[in-house]
Amino acid sequence: MSDVHRIFGAEVSPYSIKVRSYFRFKGIPHEWIIRSSATQEEFEKYAKLPLIPVVVTPTGEGLQDSTPIIETLEAQFPDPTIHPPDPVAAFVSALLEEFGDEWGNKWMFHYRWARDADCRSAGGRIARTMMPGLEDAQYEGMSAGIVERMKSRVGFVGSSEQTAPQIEQSFKDGLAQLERHLADRAYLFGATPAFGDFGMWGQLYNAWTDPTAGAIIEADAPNVKGWLERMLDPKAEGDFESWSTLEPTLAPFLEQQVAALFLPWSVANADAIAGGSEEFSVELASGTWTQKPQKYHARSLGKLRERYAAVADRSVLDSVLEKTGCLRWIAVI
Numbered sequence: 001m002s003d004v005h006r007i008f009g010a011e012v013s014p015y016s017i018k019v020r021s022y023f024r025f026k027g028i029p030h031e032w033i034i035r036s037s038a039t040q041e042e043f044e045k046y047a048k049l050p051l052i053p054v055v056v057t058p059t060g061e062g063l064q065d066s067t068p069i070i071e072t073l074e075a076q077f078p079d080p081t082i083h084p085p086d087p088v089a090a091f092v093s094a095l096l097e098e099f100g101d102e103w104g105n106k107w108m109f110h111y112r113w114a115r116d117a118d119c120r121s122a123g124g125r126i127a128r129t130m131m132p133g134l135e136d137a138q139y140e141g142m143s144a145g146i147v148e149r150m151k152s153r154v155g156f157v158g159s160s161e162q163t164a165p166q167i168e169q170s171f172k173d174g175l176a177q178l179e180r181h182l183a184d185r186a187y188l189f190g191a192t193p194a195f196g197d198f199g200m201w202g203q204l205y206n207a208w209t210d211p212t213a214g215a216i217i218e219a220d221a222p223n224v225k226g227w228l229e230r231m232l233d234p235k236a237e238g239d240f241e242s243w244s245t246l247e248p249t250l251a252p253f254l255e256q257q258v259a260a261l262f263l264p265w266s267v268a269n270a271d272a273i274a275g276g277s278e279e280f281s282v283e284l285a286s287g288t289w290t291q292k293p294q295k296y297h298a299r300s301l302g303k304l305r306e307r308y309a310a311v312a313d314r315s316v317l318d319s320v321l322e323k324t325g326c327l328r329w330i331a332v333i
């Protein structure tokens with residue numbers, strides 16, 4: 001029997017390239033199959049939801065959702081591990097994985113569909129991926145249709161006139177913080193990639209391929225750019241660090257991005273789902289944020305809290321989370 005996993009995905013999909021980068025790092029034999037009109041029928045055999053990536057295991061099982069995909073594979077292929085041995089670094093890595101998927105996605109998605117130049121670029125690439133082999137003129141109409149559809153969807157991740165300046169400021173501040181953190185290390189948690197790298201990377205790499213966000217990265221963040229390139233095919237170049245050496249440059253990101261913006265948003269979103277609200281408003285450090293709740297993210301906050309509850313000795317972790325302002329959002333007694 002073949003030992004090859006198949007990944008149905010696309011370059012423009014942050015969650016797809018996140019999973020592919022993980023497969024590459026682990027050295028798990030895999031085939032990358034671009035989801036397009038040509039592969040749609042096969043894709044539908046395995047996809048329960050019309051979302052990419054879908055990983056088809058050698059035994060023919062279809063897996064979806066990048067976080068559980070990575071967790072399932074990590075249990076089967078433990079080496080080289082993506083989890084730092086220091087329990088504080090390991091939890092912060094899981095927190096950044098979640099941040100990347102949920103808040104990093106707002107950065108990427110907002111910038112991709114907010115301005116004409118970005119819409120044209122992404123719409124054109126998506127049309128060419130989905131329907132390969134057409135004439136140039138045919139792509140124009142398709143691309144316009146994709147742009148129209150995607151622009152109508154930005155509100156689902158919370159991008160609006162009210163939140164646009166907050167998302168863009170968070171992207172620029174977060175980038176500056178990561179730039180300092182990556183000044184003297186290959187990956188976010190040391191010399192080998194961690195769970196958190198994969199979640200953050202899929203989104204930021206895609207942002208880099210778009211004109212506006214890409215120009216900001218090119219101009220202001222050479223260290224982040226090096227990491228974006230490295231993460232395409234990440235390699236263990238040494239060991240993980242422990243929290244003590246990561247803290248000076250990673251704590252500011254936890255304070256100003258994770259605790260000040262993402263976690264209060266995530267908790268307000270989960271509360272709105274639990275209360276059956278159509279819309280919620282929350283006061284973030286960056287201002288008032290109003291949107292319709294996102295179902296998926298309430299589930300992933302629950303998973304993060306379970307992960308926190310499963311940490312055997314939380315004394316040091318709690319002091320780090322307390323100091324950075326994260327604890328009150330995560331520790332729900």
Ligand SMILES: N[C@@H](CCC(=O)N[C@@H](CS)C(=O)NCC(=O)O)C(=O)O
Pocket residue numbers: 012013014015016050051052053064065066067101296
């Ligand atoms: N939580 C999912 C999200 C997957 C997702 O949102 N995929 C998007 C692209 S990045 C998608 O497939 N959209 C519909 C489409 O491309 O047809 C994961 O982590 O895999």
